[in-house]
Every structure is written in C-alpha cells, then in structure tokens.
Amino acid sequence: MDILDRIPLTSLENIMLPIEDASGLPNALYHDPDMLAEERDRILGKTWSGIGFAGDLPTLGYVKPITFMGLPLVIVRGQDDVIRVFHNVCSHRGMILINTAGPVQGNIRCPYHSWTYDLTGQLKGTPHLGGVGVHKLDHFNCEQHGMKQLSSSVWFDIVFVNLDGQAQPFEQFIAPVMARWQPFLGGSGYARMRREDPVGDQLQGAFTLNVACNWKLAVENYCESYHLPWIHPKLNVYSRIQDHYHIMFANEFAGQGTNVYNLADSAGTRLPVFPEWQTERMKEAEYITVFPNVLLGIQADHTFAIVLEPITHSQTVEHVRLMYVGDESIGETFKGCRDATLKAWKEVFGEDVGVVEGMQRGRASPGFKGGKFSPILDNPTHYFHQWAAKRLIVSTQSTRN
Numbered sequence: 001m002d003i004l005d006r007i008p009l010t011s012l013e014n015i016m017l018p019i020e021d022a023s024g025l026p027n028a029l030y031h032d033p034d035m036l037a038e039e040r041d042r043i044l045g046k047t048w049s050g051i052g053f054a055g056d057l058p059t060l061g062y063v064k065p066i067t068f069m070g071l072p073l074v075i076v077r078g079q080d081d082v083i084r085v086f087h088n089v090c091s092h093r094g095m096i097l098i099n100t101a102g103p104v105q106g107n108i109r110c111p112y113h114s115w116t117y118d119l120t121g122q123l124k125g126t127p128h129l130g131g132v133g134v135h136k137l138d139h140f141n142c143e144q145h146g147m148k149q150l151s152s153s154v155w156f157d158i159v160f161v162n163l164d165g166q167a168q169p170f171e172q173f174i175a176p177v178m179a180r181w182q183p184f185l186g187g188s189g190y191a192r193m194r195r196e197d198p199v200g201d202q203l204q205g206a207f208t209l210n211v212a213c214n215w216k217l218a219v220e221n222y223c224e225s226y227h228l229p230w231i232h233p234k235l236n237v238y239s240r241i242q243d244h245y246h247i248m249f250a251n252e253f254a255g256q257g258t259n260v261y262n263l264a265d266s267a268g269t270r271l272p273v274f275p276e277w278q279t280e281r282m283k284e285a286e287y288i289t290v291f292p293n294v295l296l297g298i299q300a301d302h303t304f305a306i307v308l309e310p311i312t313h314s315q316t317v318e319h320v321r322l323m324y325v326g327d328e329s330i331g332e333t334f335k336g337c338r339d340a341t342l343k344a345w346k347e348v349f350g351e352d353v354g355v356v357e358g359m360q361r362g363r364a365s366p367g368f369k370g371g372k373f374s375p376i377l378d379n380p381t382h383y384f385h386q387w388a389a390k391r392l393i394v395s396t397q398s399t400r401n
C-alpha cells in the first residue's frame with residue numbers, strides 16, 4: 001500500500017509551512033502499526049540511527065544481538081577491538097546466528113549446520129558442504145558468503161548504523177555537532193568520556209525506560225523546554241524556562257540548552273570537569289537530538305547518551321548511559337557524585353513518561369489533526385517534523401516516479 005493512502009500529501013505539506021501556519025505530523029505516523037516499517041525504510045534507514053553502545057560490549061570477541069525495528073542485527077567487538085555490525089543471519093539457510101550477548105570463543109558458529117564465521121564476518125567453515133566428510137567445494141567461494149555487514153560508526157560511545165548504506169560518511173554527518181561543541185569538548189573531550197565499569201554483568205551508570213509511546217514523541221519532548229514548569233517542578237526551581245534556549249542547526253539536529261546547570265556535588269566532592277570546557281561557560285549545558293533517535297546531553301562534569309529503540313508504533317525503550325570525565329572520575333572517590341547524578345536524571349526522565357504516553361493516547365483521537373505550535377516555544381518540534389516530513393515527501397515522490 002502506498003504510504004500516501006494513509007497520509008495525505010497535504011498533511012505533510014502543511015508541516016513545511018512557516019511555524020505560525022504549520023500543523024504537526026499526522027496521527028497515522030504515531031497510531032498506525034504499519035507505519036513503523038515505512039519509517040524504518042523511508043526515514044531511519046536512510047541516515048545514521050543509533051542501535052546501541054560500544055561500552056556495552058566490554059571485551060574483545062563480545063557479541064550482542066539486537067532487533068532494530070524488526071531487523072535482527074548483531075554488534076560485534078572484533079579481536080582487533082573494532083566494532084562491526086552485521087545482519088544476524090546465516091548465509092546458508094538464514095538461521096539466526098547469535099541468540100545471546102556474551103564473549104565468543106574463536107569463531108561464530110551457526111547453531112543449525114555449524115557454518116562458522118570469524119569476527120570480521122568471513123565465512124571460515126562449511127562442514128560437509130560437499131557431502132559427508134567433504135568440507136570444501138571448488139566452485140564454492142567462501143568470500144562471497146560471509147555475514148552481511150552494515151555501515152556503522154562509533155561516536156560518543158554510541159553505535160550508529162546506516163541501513164541503506166547510502167548516507168553521507170558519518171564523520172561528515174556529525175561534524176556540525178562537533179563544531180558546535182568545540183567550546184565545551186574541543187576535539188579531545190570525546191576521548192576522555194568514561195563509562196563506569198560493570199559489576200558482574202550489571203552495567204553501571206545505565207538504565208532503561210519502557211515507554212508506551214511512539215519514538216518520535218520521546219524526541220519531541222526531549223527537544224523543547226516549554227513543558228519544564230509543569231512537568232519538572234523541582235528542576236524548574238533553579239533551571240527555569242527563561243534560563244533555557246532552543247537549538248536547531250544543520251537540518252539534522254535540535255534541542256535545548258541551559259545557562260544555569262549546577263555541577264554535581266556530593267558532600268563537598270565535585271566530579272572532574274572537561275579541561276576543554278571554557279571556564280566562563282561552566283554552567284552551560286546542552287541537550288541535542290541527533291535525528292532520528294539519539295538524544296545527547298553534555299555538562300562540564302558528565303555527559304549522557306540515550307538511544308531510542310522503537311519496539312512498535314506505540315512502544316519505545318529508552319536506553320540511557322552516563323559518562324564521566326577521565327579515568328579518576330569512575331573511581332571510588334566520586335561514587336557519591338555519580339550516584340547523585342544518576343538519581344537526578346532518573347527522576348527527570350521519569351517525570352516525562354506520563355506526558356509522552358498521554359500524547360500517544362491522544363493520537364488515537366480524530367479530534368487531533370497534527371495540532372498547533374507555539375511559534376516561539378515549539379520551534380524544535382516543528383524543525384523535527386519538517387525533517388521527517390521532507391524525507392517522507394521525497395521518498396513517496398521517488399516511489400511514484
């Protein structure tokens with residue numbers, strides 16, 4: 001079925017109007033179960049989407065299977081310490097190769113007929129391929145039948161993939177963010193970010209939120225500060241709506257910033273800060289969405305990254321990971337500060353759950369047709385909607401031509 005049978009072109013064109021006249025994305029893009037696969041192929045798959053975190057694969061040879069918008073994928077940390085992403089299927093009969101996360105000893109072995117692959121995806125073994133006891137065949141070229149690799153890149157500890165392989169190089173894609181954050185992170189701040197070590201197989205400085213809403217509502221809510229006074233009353237005491245500003249740039253990024261961030265303090269101890277961070281800007285912090293599904297936060301003494309995992313059209317998992325500055329920041333001395341930081345973010349993100357879920361339920365209503373924006377305080381939401389609408393318009397036009 002053509003996507004435009006469910007989403008009239010006019011509703012997408014309305015989004016492209018100036019914000020005063022525009023309305024938002026139509027309900028079907030939140031409420032219709034079939035739209036998730038459409039979005040995967042027409043929006044998320046055409047750019048760089050977040051699928052996980054390199055720090056979640058702690059050792060060489062670690063593999064982590066995931067399902068991203070219905071696609072079985074596997075993230076692999078090779079013996080060369082390079083993170084690669086593959087389709088998690090065997091080239092023989094399409095069996096799922098990896099079912100559980102953990103370190104692999106030697107090669108990856110398919111559980112069905114035991115074809116084996118090394119951690120770079122090369123097909124290494126094909127037992128009895130030519131009949132019992134005959135493991136190789138002359139005309140069968142193993143090089144052509146390895147695991148199928150996707151374009152991927154790791155930045156800010158996030159594993160990004162480009163499903164269709166046609167997007168611009170990742171470095172080029174992310175360059176505007178790095179340029180914007182030059183006064184805070186310089187070029188070297190990224191290499192200083194540290195995750196806490198896991199305890200057993202329990203990740204630290206990490207949590208997930210299961211929210212009953214479409215992934216886009218989590219983006220929209222993250223980008224704007226309009227809701228602060230009512231949804232985050234505690235935060236609003238010192239970080240008021242007027243202390244925030246909105247950010248939109250390079251057609252791929254939007255969010256908000258604050259001028260009054262208080263560095264984490266626990267019993268007089270303070271976390272180490274980025275040496276690159278300009279001293280007079282210590283109280284500034286920025287929260288940016290890398291469209292489509294990665295939410296970032298930077299403060300002078302810690303950062304966090306959130307990958308939104310769209311499960312269904314109305315179910316999203318938010319994977320949150322906190323990072324601190326330099327090796328000593330993850331030691332015992334700063335545990336109190338880290339715990340306080342984690343607790344504070346859990347509380348703030350928890351406060352948002354009710355509203356994103358409420359908006360999701362609201363999108364079942366024929367009484368809502370994309371809504372009306374505040375021309376001043378909803379501009380990041382409109383920016384994101386335009387980003388998505390543009391891609392849908394282009395993609396439907398190219399399908400039709």
Ligand code: FES
Binds near residue numbers: 090091112113
């Ligand atoms: S399906 Fe993997 S070896 Fe047969």
Ligand SMILES: [Fe+2]
Binds near residue numbers: 221231
């Ligand atoms: Fe919020």
